[in-house]
Amino acid sequence: MLFRFILLLGTLLFLSCSQPKHFSSEYYLYLKVDTSDKSEKYGYADSKGKIVIPFGKYPRVFTDTIKTIGFVAVRHQGLSQVKGYYAINRNDEILFQVYPFDNGVDIVEEGLFRIVDEQGLIGFANMDGEIVIQPRYAYVDRFMDGLASFCAGCPQRTYINDKEETARKKGDEYQWEGNEIIINRKQAYGYINRSGDTVLQAVYDRAGPFVDGTAVVFKDGSAYCIDKKGNQVTPDIQKHPSFNPNWIRAYDRVKYID
Template structure:
């Protein structure tokens, strides 16, 4: 990251009017109580002037300036101020597949990038669109919306997940430690097989829970890795995080179910950008999280407590950077956690700031 003097010079050179639009991902940062955006090198692209901001999605970022809630483009200009309420207080939802969820009169629908209603507000809760479909729930149950507003659902469906890699989960029952889930294809066909819990399909496999243990099934629902884990996550880059029953420690299995990285972490996340986030705490019940990142060999290559300044929490890597927090988990809103970014070498491109 540039020195403080260099950053001040960069900010002074940027005016309140929008600067040139930059290609590549932009990342929200907070400085002096205001939010702006940097590029992957840590250079300020949009000077901090918003009271709250979110990541870019579909070319727009949800922002707040004073009482105005809207969306900014890559130059930092507010190009859309919806005439609808946000689904949750604070900021509008991100755009996904060209649509964003909005609320009016207590009901949720979707607007397009012009700010016009594309799907009428009829629902009590929705997930964002993914792969052309969005989970939507009303008093009559849950189901999936297509982008043209047509709906597939049932009063038997109590919830579900967004589509990932051609599949989503539907919950048939919940409560009293009971959960029944099934998988739905992108053609909205229910696959055979019911589970006590399930995760996302990735690389052709999905984690499922049966008789209080987790394993993996393929795209046809056929078991391929036996249910023997206390927890299991989705595959990424050929490996999946699992927690073994005996020690409750987390490691990584390959597609055959063999432990490729021994279970020695308090928790672990899927790989992203060649690295996976883990917790090195010896006793997670009493010890604070010791956030770190490991490579495919299981070697610890980045430690939060070894960074200068140290960070105590982190997100997974996305677009080449990982958001890190000093004093709490990183968040993109008007919070008080110091937010920074590191690259895959562990170098700060933006040191944590408020």
């Protein structure tokens, strides 16, 4: 009987640590918009309507209801220009800087999103505001199908904007010259899992996202599909219904640079 109790207690403790945090709606913060001026101003109120984060503190916001964390744009101190995007908690405390994507904050995929440190290295955090993978990659893609591609040899970038610049910064997305994909011979790509473990070494010239258990990679002048063990596979419409043959054809137009 005692053994069963200990086992049950251990199971409950494990579940409480592994499950996402859930808070009652009375603890949420709700977006409020002040339209009385020429430009809109954003703030957040609690469930009783009391303003907790004042209007105009953040020039842009990307979260309508802050349950655990919210995404906001932060200004340079004493200036009107945006220096970057950040995650804040319900106490209006800045947690970390968020990777910029498509003129906004990174997309949350599989419960994770990218963050950056002061050196420009990229890691991952979850929607509880916890850092899951410490920033250590010069470039890493979003997680898809449980894996994310990373770059070895990519240059580090800064994501703190200069005073005159806009908030968007380009990462290491595919670079094009006309209709050709540009591949740098000094860069190689591999894959990590959600624990940050390298599951496929950085041996590919390019590495696309995994979809239905397969990914398109480019190596030694040819494009092909691999499974999650790195084995070359032929996509099957039944097993891989989301696969698009154009993903491989795109690699027919490649230009190498040193």
